[in-house]
Amino acid sequence: MILVTGATGHLGNAVIHQLLQKLPASQIVAFVRDKNKGINLLEQGVTVRVGTYDDTDALDNAMQGVETVLLIAGTDEENRVRQHQNVVDAAKKAHVQRMAYTSRALKDRATLVNQLMDGHFQTEDYIKESGLPYTLFQNSLYLDAIPQFVGGDAVFARGIYVPxxxxxxxxxxxxxxxxxxxxxxxxxxxxxxIYRLTGSESYSFYDVAAALTDLSGKSVTYTPADPVTFETQLIGRGLSDVVARRIVGFITDIANGQEDAISPDLEKLLGRKPTALKDGFSVLYNV
Structure with a gap:
């Protein structure tokens, strides 16, 4: 049996959707915070166990009969390392056969601007120290995040201004x-x-602008921005201070080369080339 935490989130849903193509639903367990959000999974025959990363009793219950645990990184950024440790501790207590974790593909933890990302390295360390057999998925930045970074559909009118x-x-x-x-x-x-899940090519925001120009028929330009000005603009668009700082950190780390690495692992696991930039934007922007 495979337990997927964060099962009703975007990544968790994508994992379970594919697992259902390969395994009987009876071999999949979804760990969710809200049982109501897991109704669709229940209807497909997936076992749903309810709890949070802070609830150690619920975690112990979730591990029953499980051989592999996929820990999808939590979103409570201030507490998630401790929460991740709770999941690992429960898995170790249950003697699971494999501990998997969705981490990040970053080059150097010592020079990160976005220090929230160091929590992924801390979690990796804790898993390795646990003695459990492990599989780490070090994921590149989601293409899906770029529309939020550049201002959604407004990018076609005002262009891209990111640091x-x-x-x-x-x-x-x-x-x-x-x-x-x-x-x-x-x-x-x-x-x-350890798998590094990245696209088959790396792209700059000049490439992003060119792809959006081709798709829309409108001239989309990229102008490198000052980080402080950019953060102020994000807050002006209605984003919270926390989210704005996180986005600035992500993009500044891109500027510093933290995410400029290509691995064949994603292509090998898919059995095909990952979707390229322009094709991905065609889906995300519905153009």
Missing amino acids: AEQGRVALALRSEMGEAIANALTNEHEGNL
């Missing part, structure tokens, strides 16, 4: 990462594994 300089990132669709993760979890495996 990314010439930085590049091997963007990939979240749905394809979920598909690849499910494929990896159902493949025969031995030993500890």
Whole structure:
């Protein structure tokens, strides 16, 4: 049995959707915070267990009969390392056979601007120290996040102003990462594994602008922005201070080369090339 935490989120849903193509629903367990959000999974025959990463009793119950645990990173950024540790502790207590985690594909934790990302490295360390066999999925930035970064449909009128300089990132669709993760979890495996799930190419925001220009027929330009000015603009668009700072950190790390690395792992796990930039935007912007 495979337990997927965060099962009603975007990535969790993508993983379970693919697992259902490969396994009987009876072999899939979804750990959710809100049972009502898991009704669709129940209707498909997936076992749903309810709780939070803070609820150690619920975590213990969720692990019953489970062989593999996929820990999808939590969204409570101030507490998620401790919460992740609770999941790992419960998995170790239940003697699961494999601990998997959705981490991030970043080059150097020592030079990160977005310090929230260090929580992924801390979680990786804790999993390795637990002694459990592990599989780590180090994911690149989701292509799906770019519309939020550049202002949604407004990008076609005002262009792109982000503090990314010439930085590049091997963007990939979240749905394809979920598909690849499910494929990896159902493949025969031995030993500890680390997959770096990135697109087959890396792109700058100049490339993003060119792709959006081609798709829309409108001239979309990219102008590197000052980080402070950019953060102020994000808040002016209605984003919270926390979300605005997170986006600035993401993009500044791109400028610093943190995400400019390409791995063949995603392509191998999918059995095809990941969706390219322009095709991905065609789906995301429905153009």
